[in-house]
Each structure stands twice: as structure tokens, then as C-alpha cells.
Amino acid sequence: MKLIQKTSRAYLFLSGIAFLISVVMLYLVLTHAISNWLDEKLLYSKKEVVGKLKFKYPLTTLKYEDLGKIKKLNYPKDTIIIKDTAVYIPSAKEFDIFRQLTAYETIRDRQYKIITRNSLVNNQDFVSAIILYIILIISLLLTGLWILNTQIAKNIWNPFYTNLNVLKKFSLQNQNSVELISSEIEEFEELNNSILSLTDRIQSDFNNLKEFTENASHEMQTPLAIMQSKIELLLQTNLTENQTTELHAIYQAGNRLSKLNKALILLAKVENKQFNLKEKINLKELIETRLEIYEDFILSKNLSIHKNLSNTSINSNDTLIKILISNLISNAIKHNINNGTINITFKDDKLIFSNTGNIPKQNTEDLFNRFKKDSTNKNSIGLGLAIVKKICTVNDWKVNYVYTNQLHILTIFLKL
Amino acid sequence: MKILIVEDEIELLEAISNYLGNSNFICEKAMTLFEAEDKLISFNYDIIILDINLPDGNGIDFLKTVKEQSPETGVLIVSAKNSLEDKLKGLDLGADDYITKPFHLAELNSRINSLIRRKKFEGNNTIKFNEIEIYPDSRTVLIHDKQITLTKKEYHLLLYFITNINKVITKESIAEHLWGDDIEMASNYDFIYTHMVNLRKKIKKNGGTDYFRTMYGLGYKFTDS
Known part of the structure; x- marks a missing residue:
């Protein structure tokens, strides 16, 4: 995970939680404040009703008779109860939530039950609107911040990644010193x-x-x-x-x-790259002349040579290629068995030397390292394959070794 | 044949002049560029053996002087193996041959002889040793005026020995001469033995004397004494 991802994730997680908590808090505070305000309003309405009752103002334009029979009930002592309640609204054919104040009060020796209520629907809509609005604002703010943050981070980290790539390509063979992009960040x-x-x-x-x-x-x-x-x-x-x-x-x-x-x-x-690598070389001819030099060695082990060489010319250094081919041939002879075979193929951009031989005793990974040799061969100085590798490297060629089907196969990927 | 050896290492200078002196060359020695230039003005040389790295200057400059003053003189450069090899090849500074340190004295002698043949006789001379006669330009060998057939390696072997008469030639030196010094495998000396046996058989079969002496496991010597 990248550093920027790690920090911005933590940042987003934390702000998300803070955001949730603040929304819940806001909701609670808002509803509480609205309830208080409503309660006060209901109390005020009740007082008005009580005042009217005290001074016998008519409470309604309806006639007394139309009110129906007034039941006499035993009310509890003077109390005020405030609660939320659902009331059926016939016109809308649904229940709506109301804040309702029920007051039992004795006025002029008569007990009254006074109910005042106020619809909560509007208030709830109001609260949800506010909350939604706030959610919207905070989300906008968060995404904006996040985008800004990643953009800034990208700019800040850009030199870092460029330099990292430079470092990845750093090689001691290449004498140029590394060139890093400077950054404003200390x-x-x-x-x-x-x-x-x-x-x-x-x-x-x-x-x-x-x-x-x-x-x-x-x-x-x-x-x-x-x-x-x-x-x-x-x-x-x-x-x-x-x-x-x-x-x-x-x-x-x-x-x-x-x-x-x-x-x-x-x-x-x-x-030190002291060789001119632009010389034109006919690899086929070169391999054939080199093989002639090794005639004695090939005959003594009774090796059969199979060649499949294309006539393509390559560009490199004559001296180096002679050494390369010599080393490859001598290697193929040295590590061969009596009556074995050597196959030399040069086709397209591949030069393949394969020879019969026993399973390599040592780790084939460091085969190309200096002085890694079969301890059995006293006369070998152990630099042959290191030289092969070095010559390939200087030509920008890849070299690969495998041992399969009792064959040592060394492949060089030339760049034509 | 007169040879000037320009070499600042006294021990190496002595060794070369000693070996070549025994091979019927007249050797003059110079340890500095100054000495060498001085000698070049006063005498004529057939061959100059020139070490490139000298205390008082670069041998390349001296090489140019030689080529101007006496173009017929053959120059054999002795160098420590560095980038020089390429320069000699690439810039064609006029050196006739070069040999890198360390080298076998027999090899040096063989190179000088081949250089003399090229320079003095345009390759048309013959090398004669008693009944054996070699024509280097056509690579033919005669014994008692009768041509014998030798393989390439046998021919080179014979030529190598005939230019190093009365000298003990080591197997290592033969191997390098026949297969070149970049061939690590040449340390397998059985092949030298085989070629030697064949060569000696062919010479004897054609009525020649076997002048080869085996020197304990060390090498061979070509001598009629």
C-alpha cells in the first residue's frame, strides 16, 4: 500500500466517524430544541385557552348546543402531560405525528381537560432538510479535500518516483553518476x-x-x-x-x-568498454574457423558436431567474439562426455550451444561468476564463463543456461 | 642480423638478448628512449624490439621516428596488455608485429624470424637445417630435396623448432604457439605428444634424421649435436 493511500484511508475513516457522530448529535440537538420550542408554544396556547375560560370568552364560533353533550368525568388533579402522539387525519387519511399537551386544570371550580397539539410533520421535514443539507456540504468538503490531497501528493511524490526509477537503473558499470530531480520538500x-x-x-x-x-x-x-x-x-x-x-x-x-x-x-x-563494437562479423565463418582450432580436442573425445548456422552478419568486436566463441566451444568440449555431441545453432537472434554432459555438480546460478568451477578440473582457471557473460553484457545481450534432457544448453540472445 | 632491444627492465632485457644472442643474432641494448634514438642514428638494425612503456617517453613516438628514418627496419612491439593492442591494430602505427608480456622467449624468437623473412626476403627465402628445407611462402617442406606432406600443425611445429635450434622448448610454449594464448584447453598436452610422434615418424620415414630430443616431461629440443 502506498504511503498516500495509507494516510488518506486513515484520514477518511476518521473523518467519516466524526461526520457520523456529528450528524447524530446534530439531529438530537435539533429535535430537542424544536421540542422545547413547541412545548413552550403549546403551553402558551393552553394559557390562552385557560384565560378565555376564566373570563368566559367564547372558545368557538359554534353554538353551545352543537358541541354535544358535555360529559362530566373525574379528571385527575391538575397536571400537564406533554407527549408525541399519532392522530388520524381524516382529510389526509393517515396518521400524523403530533406534539400534544394535555392539561387538567381547575378553573372556577370546574375541572377542564385542555388538549393543544401541534403537527410534528413540518418540524421533522425541517430537521431532515437541515441534516441532509449538512451531509451534502460535509461530503462535498471531504471529497474536495481528498481530491486536493491526492493531487498535491501526486505532485509532491512525483520527483520521488522519478528518482526511484533512476535508482533502479543505477549500475556501477555505467560510469555516469545518478541524476536526481530536486524537490521542494525538505x-x-x-x-x-x-x-x-x-x-x-x-x-x-x-x-x-x-x-x-x-x-x-x-x-x-x-x-x-x-x-x-x-x-x-x-x-x-x-x-x-x-x-x-x-x-x-x-x-x-x-x-x-x-x-x-x-x-x-x-x-x-x-x-572498461575498450572495444569497438561496430565491427561487422560473419558469425558462421568465425565459428567454423574456431572449431578447426579445437579439432584435436574434438577428435580426442570423438565428439560429433552438428551445426545449423545462418549466414547473417552481426555487429560487435571481432576479438571479443573470437574469445566468446572459443570459450563456448572449449566449454562444450570440456564438460562433454566421450562420444558425445555438440550442437551449435545460430538462427534469427539466437546463438545456442548445447552439448551432452553430466549433471552439473554445482549450483548453476553462479555458473557465470568468477572462479566458480568444477573443482575436478585443475587446469581450468575458472574465468571462461565469466568472460562469456561479460562479453554478452557489454554487447547488451542476454545469456541463459539450462540443463535438460542430459544437455547443457547455453543460449545467447543477440541484438542484430 | 642485427637487433636493437629497447626495454627498461634490465632483467628482461638481459634475458631477451641472451636468448637471441645464442640464436646468432647481434643484439644491442637500450634502456631508454634517448639511448635508443642515439643508437638508431649511428647504426642500422634489421629488427627493433620495442617496449612501449619507457621511463622517458612513449615508444609510439620512437616507432614513428624509426618508420621515417629506416622504413626497412622491422619493429616488434612488446607491450603490457592494455588498450594498446587495439590502437596498434586500429591506428596502424606501422608496427610489424606485437607481443604481450609475459611471453615465451621461443615465441619471441619465432616471431622475429618470421618478421625477418617477411621484411628481408618477402617470404621467398628458405630455411635450411641439414637435410631439411622449408619454404615458408608455399608452406612446403623438403627432406633430401624430396617434398613431404605435413599437416598444418606438424608444419608449424617443425618451423617453430627449426627457428629455435638447440633450445629447450617447453610444452606450454608449444601449446600457445599452436593454439593461441586465449585457448585455455591447450593445457592438455597429449595432443602435442601425438603431433610430435607423427612429425618425427614422417621425417624418419622420408630418410631424415630425428633431431628431436625429449626433455624429461618438460618439452623438446631440436638439435644435431
Whole structure:
């Protein structure tokens, strides 16, 4: 739930309750006030009647005889009773509610029952009209406020959401620093500033680390070159068998170090986008030449190769694609079984390498991470697929790996 | 053949000149750009091995000077592997070849020989070692003047050894030479063994002498002594 929804819901709920209570209260107060006023009016009418009775004014234009027989009843002592009562109105043929005052009073030694009443219908209409009117006004006010509130919130939150999208797209690979929209709201502005300083710090830390790796790799090249050439020179001299074996072990370690170094430098170079990606490459030809280089390895495992390659050209970097294809082929050979198969398909925008092989032992999720390798293969430096991934990333291609039906399937979604 | 090695790392400089000196090249050494320019004015060189990163300047500038003053000199760039590789390719600065650190001395020697063949003889020279004769331009090999058929890999192997006579060539260096250095798989050395066996068989079958010596598990040596 969004913050604005949460607050406005609470706000609406609370104002709804307050609104209901105030309407009920209003109703009660109004009816009470009207009753009081009516009662006073009824009392006044009664007094008038009593006055007329006292001074024998005629109460009606009718003749005395027409009034019918006056019954003599035993009335209770002088009391006044006021209550609501329904009275049948013949003309309207319905019961209407009346406020009725019944007074028993002794005037000139005679007991009278005086009833005065006043219709409540009008008053009720009056109260309902007021209440309805108030409901209307409050509803209008509430909706108006709500609309205003959401509109303001939208405007206020707009920079926030824009910035959020910017942050979602933030990548360390992309050297541009994040650009955030400034806001009038102090809290948001503060958040922006914190984010900016945070991303700047991350970026610079990342760059430092990257630079360090690069520099370290570059600085390692000359010492490695000296080491290797010195050993090679030493190997030319007359050594005992034992000495040669020991020296060879050092030499091999140095060699492995050089390979690792070269791979790391390549990764750094790809990361730094130091390759022109606009070269036109015939993938079909490239794959075929690369396969030739691996001929020995393919023959030794007696692998059969099935190719289905379209003649479409792609735009990328020749060196990088050579490395990519080499890594994919060597991967397909390395993780294959004897007498297995390798299928290479290049159709539309998909390049698919699939090969037979055993179930992957490790988690395939971090297959593309550096130095994640089958521990059984001592000679592999574990950077092959990391390089594949990096080359795909720099070309804006997606790469996907699955293992189904005893097949390792690696798919690259090219952008032609 | 006269070679000028421009390299600021004294140990590497010594190693290169030592190895090439043993391969019948006359090597001159320069550790700075200044020294190199000085030597270039006074002498003629067939090949210059040039490290790009020098303490007193960029080797690229020196490369331009070389190309102006003696265009027939072959230049082989030695570089730390950075963006330079692309620049060399893209800008076509006139370098004839380049090799990245770290490299095998045998590979360097093989590159220099191939460069000399290209520069001096337009590829039309022959490489002769006793009864074996190689014509690099047509990729043919003769033994006792009789042509033998070699596979591509066998041919490259033989050429590699013949340019590195009397030198111990390691399996690692052979693997890199045959399959390139971006191929991690080449660490499987059984293939080298297979190709070596086939090559030696073919030479012997055609009346040649087997000049290959196996060096304990380390590699091979091509020698007639």
C-alpha cells in the first residue's frame, strides 16, 4: 500500500466517524430544541385557552348546543402531560405525528381537560432538510479535500518516483553518476543528497577497486615476463633431472599465473568498454574457423558436431567474439562426455550451444561468476564463463543456461 | 642480423638478448628512449624490439621516428596488455608485429624470424637445417630435396623448432604457439605428444634424421649435436 493511500484511508475513516457522530448529535440537538420550542408554544396556547375560560370568552364560533353533550368525568388533579402522539387525519387519511399537551386544570371550580397539539410533520421535514443539507456540504468538503490531497501528493511524490526509477537503473558499470530531480520538500531533498553522496561513494570505491585490480594485473605483467624468460633461459643450461623437474614446476605455476593475469586483464578491458563494437562479423565463418582450432580436442573425445548456422552478419568486436566463441566451444568440449555431441545453432537472434554432459555438480546460478568451477578440473582457471557473460553484457545481450534432457544448453540472445 | 632491444627492465632485457644472442643474432641494448634514438642514428638494425612503456617517453613516438628514418627496419612491439593492442591494430602505427608480456622467449624468437623473412626476403627465402628445407611462402617442406606432406600443425611445429635450434622448448610454449594464448584447453598436452610422434615418424620415414630430443616431461629440443 502506498504511503498516500495509507494516510488518506486513515484520514477518511476518521473523518467519516466524526461526520457520523456529528450528524447524530446534530439531529438530537435539533429535535430537542424544536421540542422545547413547541412545548413552550403549546403551553402558551393552553394559557390562552385557560384565560378565555376564566373570563368566559367564547372558545368557538359554534353554538353551545352543537358541541354535544358535555360529559362530566373525574379528571385527575391538575397536571400537564406533554407527549408525541399519532392522530388520524381524516382529510389526509393517515396518521400524523403530533406534539400534544394535555392539561387538567381547575378553573372556577370546574375541572377542564385542555388538549393543544401541534403537527410534528413540518418540524421533522425541517430537521431532515437541515441534516441532509449538512451531509451534502460535509461530503462535498471531504471529497474536495481528498481530491486536493491526492493531487498535491501526486505532485509532491512525483520527483520521488522519478528518482526511484533512476535508482533502479543505477549500475556501477555505467560510469555516469545518478541524476536526481530536486524537490521542494525538505525531507526528499535530504534523501536525494544522501543518495547522491552514497552513490558517489560507492562509485568511487568501485572505481578504486577496479583500478587497483587493473593496475595490479598490469604491474604483474613485467615481473611475470622476467620470471618466465629467466626460467626459460635457465632451462637451456645443463641441469640435473631433479633440478629440471623443480624448475618446471615453478615454470608451470608462472604460466598459470600469466594465463590468469591475461584473463583478468581481458575482463577489465571488456568492463572498461575498450572495444569497438561496430565491427561487422560473419558469425558462421568465425565459428567454423574456431572449431578447426579445437579439432584435436574434438577428435580426442570423438565428439560429433552438428551445426545449423545462418549466414547473417552481426555487429560487435571481432576479438571479443573470437574469445566468446572459443570459450563456448572449449566449454562444450570440456564438460562433454566421450562420444558425445555438440550442437551449435545460430538462427534469427539466437546463438545456442548445447552439448551432452553430466549433471552439473554445482549450483548453476553462479555458473557465470568468477572462479566458480568444477573443482575436478585443475587446469581450468575458472574465468571462461565469466568472460562469456561479460562479453554478452557489454554487447547488451542476454545469456541463459539450462540443463535438460542430459544437455547443457547455453543460449545467447543477440541484438542484430 | 642485427637487433636493437629497447626495454627498461634490465632483467628482461638481459634475458631477451641472451636468448637471441645464442640464436646468432647481434643484439644491442637500450634502456631508454634517448639511448635508443642515439643508437638508431649511428647504426642500422634489421629488427627493433620495442617496449612501449619507457621511463622517458612513449615508444609510439620512437616507432614513428624509426618508420621515417629506416622504413626497412622491422619493429616488434612488446607491450603490457592494455588498450594498446587495439590502437596498434586500429591506428596502424606501422608496427610489424606485437607481443604481450609475459611471453615465451621461443615465441619471441619465432616471431622475429618470421618478421625477418617477411621484411628481408618477402617470404621467398628458405630455411635450411641439414637435410631439411622449408619454404615458408608455399608452406612446403623438403627432406633430401624430396617434398613431404605435413599437416598444418606438424608444419608449424617443425618451423617453430627449426627457428629455435638447440633450445629447450617447453610444452606450454608449444601449446600457445599452436593454439593461441586465449585457448585455455591447450593445457592438455597429449595432443602435442601425438603431433610430435607423427612429425618425427614422417621425417624418419622420408630418410631424415630425428633431431628431436625429449626433455624429461618438460618439452623438446631440436638439435644435431
